[in-house]
Amino acid sequence: MPLNIDPDIFTHGHEQFRRTVRHFFETQADPFVEQWDEDHAMPRSFWLKAGEAGILGIGVSEEFGGPGGDFLDRVVMTQEMGYSISGASIGPAFQRDQMCEQLMDFGTEEQKRQWLPKMVKGECLLAFTVTEPDSGSDLASIRTTAVRNGDDYVINGAKTYISGIADADLFMVACKTDPAAGSRGISIFLVERDRPGLGIGRILKKMGCHASNNGELVFDNLRVPATNLFGPLNGGFKVLVKSLNRDRLMWSIIAHAAATRAFDLTVEFVKNRRAFGQTIFDFQNSQFKLADMKADLDVGQAYIDHCLRTYLRKGEVDMGEATVAKLWLPEMEGRVLDQCVQLHGGAGYMHEYPVSRLFTAGRLHRIFAGTAEIMRLQIGRAL
Ligand SMILES: Cc1cc2nc3c(=O)[nH]c(=O)nc-3n(C[C@H](O)[C@H](O)[C@H](O)COP(=O)(O)OP(=O)(O)OC[C@H]3O[C@@H](n4cnc5c(N)ncnc54)[C@H](O)[C@@H]3O)c2cc1C
Structure with a gap:
């Protein structure tokens, strides 16, 4: 019972893309996934091959080095990843690619030019960091703070369960910039992995999805320039x-x-x-x-x-x-x-x-x- 594809929804172009994606997972991921599970990691070469195959950064326009594509291409990719044998192991790490869309939607021109061309090639991997030791479902109660200091923001706090933490080059970090304002006081910052003050904590052992590692982050007086604010201030x-x-x-x-x-x-x-x-x-x-x-x-x-x-x-x-x-x-x-x-x-x-x-x-x-x-x-x- 293969996936039941409705021809009234997907075009011939989407189905061509589906064949490319399916072939990619069958040849470049499924045969290796048991080893990746053992390693608790996927090699960077996988991402670079995915970039070469043109399956990363769906929705990123050519202007930023992307393959273009629409929402249904993203659906095709998601279905095929989910249906693949490797999907069960790599899912949370692989879905990070979707953050390209956030960059397209909310990034400044400079942020897009800096990060998107690398993301679509698999040279830059992102991690999305919201969950904290004391808050998960209740997003508005996060405690990590970002305080303005001159041209910088200073970030303090901790995150946990973050997918793909071992190989992420860039972290999207949800912080409180106005702690009294609840959900209206949250802003998001881009934090490069090599910034002083960023501590990578434990890699956590999990029940499944082993190739997709998860772990903890600590921010200790970490400074980012105000230009690393992602999306509107207090509009995170x-x-x-x-x-x-x-x-x-x-x-x-x-x-x-x-x-x-x-x-x-x-x-x-x-x-x-x-x-x-x-x-x-x-x-x-x-x-x-x-x-x-x-x-x-x-x-x-x-x-x-x-x-x-x-x-x-x-x-x-x-x-x-x-x-x-x-x-x-x-x-x-x-x-x-x-x-x-x-x-x-x-x-x-x-x-x-x-x-x-x-x-x-x-x-x-x-x-x-x-x-x-x-x-x-x-x-x-x-x-
Ligand atoms: C493998 C894995 C990957 C993850 N990757 C990421 C990531 O990349 N980035 C990231 O930021 N986070 C990530 N997370 C965190 C994930 O988003 C949270 O675990 C999830 O949102 C739940 O939060 P919590 O674990 O704090 O549970 P809690 O919010 O503490 O909830 C505990 C239980 O209480 C229930 N509960 C909570 N509030 C209510 C309510 N109001 N009414 C009824 N029941 C309620 C919950 O449904 C749950 O059953 C990941 C988690 C896992 C396990």
């Missing part, structure tokens, strides 16, 4: 909300694509594995479980297509729809993955079987880019 929350909205839809799409891959792998597995003189597939229990999964996946795809059609009509991701998608699709993925592991038997628990890696990666999808509870909260509040 709007920057975050715009990117979180897109993130919600993209992680819903990844959840669906990953569940589809697990389903495909499981159908293949149960048709080959035998017990009690027949294939596992021949047991009616297996077929009932697979039928439930197929229904879940088809319904999920229909909702994603609905969100994409809204985008095409409105020119932006609808916040309410993205919130429903981010609630339902990762929970659906959880149901599907749990049954896929079960139908694999012991093999489903072994790291060498992709379904095992998809299972641990899928657990993340209900937690980050907004937890399921925060989605429920926001859907409920809007009723």
Whole structure:
């Protein structure tokens, strides 16, 4: 059951791009991902090859060295990354590429010229840093501060769980610039990795997504020039909300694509594995479980297509729809993955079987880019 692509949404050009992206993941990521999991890192050569293949920086215009492309190209990339065998390991690190769009939307001319050409080549990797030891879902309660001092800002504080921390060259850091103003007092700064005062803390051991490392950052009287302010002063929350909205839809799409891959792998597995003189597939229990999964996946795809059609009509991701998608699709993925592991038997628990890696990666999808509870909260509040 390959991804069900609606020809009324995607053009021939998008499908050509899909073939390029799929080939790239199959040849440049899937064969190496078990080693990257062991290393807890992806080599820079992967990023440089992705840059050469023209799959980084979708949406970045030629003026800044980018390949151009539209929102649906980003969707294609996201679906293919989610469906790939390597996606379960590299997902959080790979999705950082989406920050190019934030730079296009909110960067100054100088920031775009400085960073985008390097980002689209894979020479500059970003990390998005909001979460702190004492605040995650409650974005407005971050405590990292940036205080104006002459032509600089001085940053103090700490961040945690940051994806791709080991190889990031540039950090987008959410800070309080007006601590009394709550969400209206947040600003974002670009912080280069080699700035004095930036401490890279522990790399954290995780349940899954091993190739995509996560860790801690400390800012100790770190100085950045005021020109490193990203987006409006005290307007950082709007920057975050715009990117979180897109993130919600993209992680819903990844959840669906990953569940589809697990389903495909499981159908293949149960048709080959035998017990009690027949294939596992021949047991009616297996077929009932697979039928439930197929229904879940088809319904999920229909909702994603609905969100994409809204985008095409409105020119932006609808916040309410993205919130429903981010609630339902990762929970659906959880149901599907749990049954896929079960139908694999012991093999489903072994790291060498992709379904095992998809299972641990899928657990993340209900937690980050907004937890399921925060989605429920926001859907409920809007009723
Ligand atoms: C693998 C991984 C990668 C990550 N990458 C990044 C990254 O690159 N950059 C970054 O900034 N962050 C990153 N994060 C952090 C992630 O965004 C947060 O973990 C997430 O937002 C949840 O925040 P928290 O962990 O502080 O949980 P908390 O906010 O402390 O929540 C704990 C529990 O309480 C629930 N809860 C909280 N508030 C409410 C409420 N009002 N009503 C009901 N229930 C509530 C939550 O849903 C959750 O179940 C990453 C996390 C992981 C695990």
